Amino acid sequence: MTYSYVSHLYCPKCNNTYNVVEKNQLCSCGSPLLVSYNMEEMKKVFYPELLREREPNLWRYHEMLPVQSIENVVSMGEGMTPMVLMSSLGEDMDIPNLYMKDEGLIPTGSFKSRGAAVGVSKAKEVGVEELAMPTNGNAGAAWSLYSARARIKSTIVMPTDAPEITRKECVAAGANLYLVDGLIGDAGKIVAQAVKDYDLFDASTLKEPYRIEGKKTMGLEIAEQFGWELPDVILYPTGGGVGLIGIFKALQELKELGWINGEKMPRLVAVQSDGCAPIVKAWQEGKTNAEPWQDASTIAFGINVSKAIGDFLILDAIRQTDGCAISVSDEMLLDELRTISTKEGTFVCPEGAAAFVAARKLRESKWIKQDERVVVLNTGAGIKYPNTVEVDAPILQPKDRIVKDYVK
Amino acid sequence: MTYSYVSHLYCPKCNNTYNVVEKNQLCSCGSPLLVSYNMEEMKKVFYPELLREREPNLWRYHEMLPVQSIENVVSMGEGMTPMVLMSSLGEDMDIPNLYMKDEGLIPTGSFKSRGAAVGVSKAKEVGVEELAMPTNGNAGAAWSLYSARARIKSTIVMPTDAPEITRKECVAAGANLYLVDGLIGDAGKIVAQAVKDYDLFDASTLKEPYRIEGKKTMGLEIAEQFGWELPDVILYPTGGGVGLIGIFKALQELKELGWINGEKMPRLVAVQSDGCAPIVKAWQEGKTNAEPWQDASTIAFGINVSKAIGDFLILDAIRQTDGCAISVSDEMLLDELRTISTKEGTFVCPEGAAAFVAARKLRESKWIKQDERVVVLNTGAGIKYPNTVEVDAPILQPKDRIVKDYVK
Numbered sequence: 001m002t003y004s005y006v007s008h009l010y011c012p013k014c015n016n017t018y019n020v021v022e023k024n025q026l027c028s029c030g031s032p033l034l035v036s037y038n039m040e041e042m043k044k045v046f047y048p049e050l051l052r053e054r055e056p057n058l059w060r061y062h063e064m065l066p067v068q069s070i071e072n073v074v075s076m077g078e079g080m081t082p083m084v085l086m087s088s089l090g091e092d093m094d095i096p097n098l099y100m101k102d103e104g105l106i107p108t109g110s111f112k113s114r115g116a117a118v119g120v121s122k123a124k125e126v127g128v129e130e131l132a133m134p135t136n137g138n139a140g141a142a143w144s145l146y147s148a149r150a151r152i153k154s155t156i157v158m159p160t161d162a163p164e165i166t167r168k169e170c171v172a173a174g175a176n177l178y179l180v181d182g183l184i185g186d187a188g189k190i191v192a193q194a195v196k197d198y199d200l201f202d203a204s205t206l207k208e209p210y211r212i213e214g215k216k217t218m219g220l221e222i223a224e225q226f227g228w229e230l231p232d233v234i235l236y237p238t239g240g241g242v243g244l245i246g247i248f249k250a251l252q253e254l255k256e257l258g259w260i261n262g263e264k265m266p267r268l269v270a271v272q273s274d275g276c277a278p279i280v281k282a283w284q285e286g287k288t289n290a291e292p293w294q295d296a297s298t299i300a301f302g303i304n305v306s307k308a309i310g311d312f313l314i315l316d317a318i319r320q321t322d323g324c325a326i327s328v329s330d331e332m333l334l335d336e337l338r339t340i341s342t343k344e345g346t347f348v349c350p351e352g353a354a355a356f357v358a359a360r361k362l363r364e365s366k367w368i369k370q371d372e373r374v375v376v377l378n379t380g381a382g383i384k385y386p387n388t389v390e391v392d393a394p395i396l397q398p399k400d401r402i403v404k405d406y407v408k
Numbered sequence: 409m410t411y412s413y414v415s416h417l418y419c420p421k422c423n424n425t426y427n428v429v430e431k432n433q434l435c436s437c438g439s440p441l442l443v444s445y446n447m448e449e450m451k452k453v454f455y456p457e458l459l460r461e462r463e464p465n466l467w468r469y470h471e472m473l474p475v476q477s478i479e480n481v482v483s484m485g486e487g488m489t490p491m492v493l494m495s496s497l498g499e500d501m502d503i504p505n506l507y508m509k510d511e512g513l514i515p516t517g518s519f520k521s522r523g524a525a526v527g528v529s530k531a532k533e534v535g536v537e538e539l540a541m542p543t544n545g546n547a548g549a550a551w552s553l554y555s556a557r558a559r560i561k562s563t564i565v566m567p568t569d570a571p572e573i574t575r576k577e578c579v580a581a582g583a584n585l586y587l588v589d590g591l592i593g594d595a596g597k598i599v600a601q602a603v604k605d606y607d608l609f610d611a612s613t614l615k616e617p618y619r620i621e622g623k624k625t626m627g628l629e630i631a632e633q634f635g636w637e638l639p640d641v642i643l644y645p646t647g648g649g650v651g652l653i654g655i656f657k658a659l660q661e662l663k664e665l666g667w668i669n670g671e672k673m674p675r676l677v678a679v680q681s682d683g684c685a686p687i688v689k690a691w692q693e694g695k696t697n698a699e700p701w702q703d704a705s706t707i708a709f710g711i712n713v714s715k716a717i718g719d720f721l722i723l724d725a726i727r728q729t730d731g732c733a734i735s736v737s738d739e740m741l742l743d744e745l746r747t748i749s750t751k752e753g754t755f756v757c758p759e760g761a762a763a764f765v766a767a768r769k770l771r772e773s774k775w776i777k778q779d780e781r782v783v784v785l786n787t788g789a790g791i792k793y794p795n796t797v798e799v800d801a802p803i804l805q806p807k808d809r810i811v812k813d814y815v816k
Contacts, residue, residue, distance in 0.1 A: 056464035077490020149753030172749035186806035341580035345557030398594035
């Protein structure tokens with residue numbers, strides 16, 4: 001039985017092709033490479049009913065993933081995260097069919113584990129022994145931990161402002177961790193130099209072709225969880241944008257397989273922060289590429305990316321699905337984060353909260369209709385971001401008694 | 409269709425019975441109450457093949473859970489956590505079939521969510537509007553967040569030494585949080601007083617009968633994940649011990665249903681810390697109840713429980729399954745925690761690490777045989793315990809270059 005129907009890599013800019021057995025990075029033209037599958041062969045043997053017999057993790061879609069031998073799969077059980085109906089919040093927003101796909105319930109506590117699981121597995125398959133990457137925190141945590149499991153050495157460079165827990169995860173993994181007094185772009189330059197100096201595999205966003213295949217599984221799961229009847233809108237907090245590109249790729253492939261109705265694609269929404277909104281600006285100006293954002297700053301650190309290497313793919317996905325790009329303020333997302341936890345009991349990450357604010361705003365502007373089914377990606381666990389909550393609780397002594405105002 | 413085959417509550421000490429429609433706490437004799445089901449009726453309609461059609465969360469076992477109406481289910485998608493083969497660690501321990509059930513991949517990041525999901529759902533069903541509980545952190549986080557989702561008010565009292573993130577989760581949920589300069593026993597006394605003073609529902613461990621049913625689902629999932637062929641040994645970090653009692657109850661019920669071979673029950677192991685080992689002491693001394701442990705102290709804070717109200721049930725479960733109780737040192741568990749993350753890429757909680765140390769020790773003493781299938785419960789996500797990892801990483805400036813010793 002064929003485990004994967006992967007065929008080759010291709011360049012979406014110059015159409016050059018590459019094989020999937022050697023270590024490949026960017027195309028010689030400088031563009032990211034995408035993975036192609038032999039869909040005609042896959043169609044003959046792969047159908048939705050097969051999935052019912054499989055474990056609830058992302059490897060259930062192995063025919064559509066690039067790892068060719070099951071022996072190379074590096075897994076900690078990632079995927080099939082819950083699709084949670086948010087009734088109270090939805091009522092508050094006037095979106096009765098509001099859902100959260102909760103990517104906090106995954107190894108390392110963020111959606112980055114999807115890209116890491118598939119990316120590291122394929123790196124192992126093509127013989128990578130040592131990799132390096134810049135990160136805003138969560139990707140470094142995920143890639144260093146999956147690399148540890150795969151016996152691949154890792155060098156991680158992250159801004160000093162990245163969530164503190166993520167540097168601890170890198171250390172726990174035994175990675176070579178460096179902090180940089182700057183932004184992820186600065187970390188990227190340091191990694192690029194180290195890659196040259198020490199002949200490392202460059203695992204930077206979209207500089208290796210396979211993490212997008214891992215992120216793609218979010219789209220596959222959304223489709224499966226809705227019984228292959230797609231929702232109307234999907235909102236995604238966008239930094240490097242690989243998740244959005246991946247979801248779009250998933251939907252296109254499902255259409256090609258004939259599993260979904262291709263006439264009614266969900267509208268994809270790229271959500272950014274007012275303090276770092278290069279994609280929003282490019283979209284508003286009708287451009288195909290984004291300009292680097294100056295003095296980028298937001299509490300939603302995961303989307304603090306001034307320049308995304310896949311900007312043209314993000315903008316294309318939004319346009320092709322009649323989606324949009326929208327930014328929100330840090331103040332609003334912090335308010336929303338608390339509204340979500342008190343109304344729904346779900347403690348989301350700042351990036352996820354930003355996407356919920358976007359849903360609220362788009363409903364207010366009527367871009368989202370009342371009867372539409374709306375999915376928000378919460379890209380990580382709130383517990384990785386303790387600084388979003390201030391605690392001011394009374395301290396009692398053992399003989400004390402709770403005496404007053406205990407009910408708020 | 410009958411959603412639940414729950415029948416009544418019974419006292420394992422005096423055999424008194426209670427109904428499942430009113431608010432019940434302890435038996436009038438002071439013992440915890442257990443939930444009974446109409447197994448004969450359940451058998452007629454509930455069989456393993458049904459599960460394949462159901463979503464991967466703990467409500468797939470709703471016939472065996474106490475919530476009678478699906479409308480009362482308060483869920484964030486909890487359950488069906490991964491069963492991860494730990495090959496490298498297993499090789500290191502000479503236990504080739506070593507598995508981790510990873511309870512970090514669940515809402516609120518700890519196995520406490522199982523008890524909270526079922527306990528809060530049933531509380532909602534019987535009309536609870538306000539509850540209170542003492543906690544070592546994670547249970548308070550879980551119960552306050554699930555209560556928020558259920559529109560139930562909560563009052564949580566936890567030691568000041570409890571993991572800091574858990575107090576933030578309580579605040580995020582909008583709970584009334586109090587810290588106590590003492591141990592969980594002191595928090596328990598304050599809660600008991602508040603329950604009297606303000607007529608609250610007491611959600612303390614085993615003082616309400618339903619959380620054990622939620623914890624029971626760990627046992628159901630283990631059995632299902634092994635294809636109803638049970639593993640040989642299950643190790644469980646034991647504080648209040650509800651998980652162990654629940655797993656034992658699950659196995660008994662599955663035996664009654666005829667889904668498993670009742671002749672070959674897994675040996676259950678209660679793992680404690682050298683600094684707080686009342687169950688281990690009682691087991692060694694052949695007692696049926698445990699004495700309160702003096703000056704309890706361990707870094708594995710979740711198992712820092714001097715006196716468990718269900719001690720007699722824990723000791724009974726260990727004896728009936730030919731299991732054992734064992735304690736480990738804080739030093740060893742911290743070493744093991746790092747061994748686990750570097751070898752397997754899994755970042756576990758201190759309590760989970762303690763249970764892995766116990767597996768190692770029991771293999772060394774030959775209590776665990778080489779060919780046995782061993783399951784360790786990792787009861788929470790490592791990211792909730794940042795203090796287990798020290799970071800000492802170089803800080804670079806944007807123009808810097810990684811120059812030396814980047815490979816460890």
